[in-house]
Amino acid sequence: MQEKYTVEDLLYLMKQLRNPEGGCPWDLKQDFASIVPSTIEEAYEVAEAIEAQDFEHLHEELGDLLFQVIFYAQLGSEAGHFDFFRITDTLVRKLLRRHPHVFPSGELYSDNCGVAVDEARVKQNWEVIKAEERHAKGEAGALDGVALGLPALTRAGKLQKRAARVGFDWPDIDGALDKIEEEIAELREAVRSGDREHSREELGDLLFSCVNAARHLEVDPESALRHCNRKFERRFDAVERELKSQGRRPADASLAELDQLWNQAKNRER
Known part of the structure; x- marks a missing residue:
């Protein structure tokens, strides 16, 4: 067996x-x-x-994530669309184009030194270059090119950032x-009306507004929610363990008892 496997x-x-002939059926x-x-x-993961x-x-x-790229590359090669080497070539060329302050000649291996710029200037240049790339693809609108397949919270943040660039x-x-607060009031009104579809729409508006707040706080909403999920799991697990020590399950306890145990778990984390 060789010492180190390669790409x-x-x-x-x-x-x-x-x-x-002899490959994996799956x-x-x-x-x-x-x-x-x-x-x-x-x-x-x-x-x-x-x-x-x-x-x-x-x-x-x-x-495991790299293997996904390798899998797509094989599928692309079989269909005659592209192969792994076209993927890497396209990526390197794009990164060279987007980092003129590091590769002023546009070449990967060059004796030319990069240009010293601050992070703010780098971000500004990056956005200009990406805008030029979108224009070349025929994406003229400020919101064009934001992938539909992104998680909803992430996509909301990207849409808002694009709108913010033009002053909105x-x-x-x-x-x-x-x-x-305005969206919470509208959601309450929709719930009182009993209109399920209206409630769904207002809930979406509320979530979108929460993402906007996260953006202003420079907090990634997906990361914030994952952190909250872990916190909820940790505290609920503490509630279950306490009840189990009493020979009981959450279903055996009243909501008031569960709430009390929850607050105890919360206080222990402070």
């Missing part, structure tokens, strides 16, 4: 998995659409490992917070 070995392995029946859910799941600072397993999660934004966090 070339991984490409060969993927090709063998998709070999009609891999053979997959297509672009069928592996999208796995790609999304693997990306979230990478994010989870990073947030948990689980660096012992992060390299494994990154490998609250001047500060207060405006965003006031909007949340």
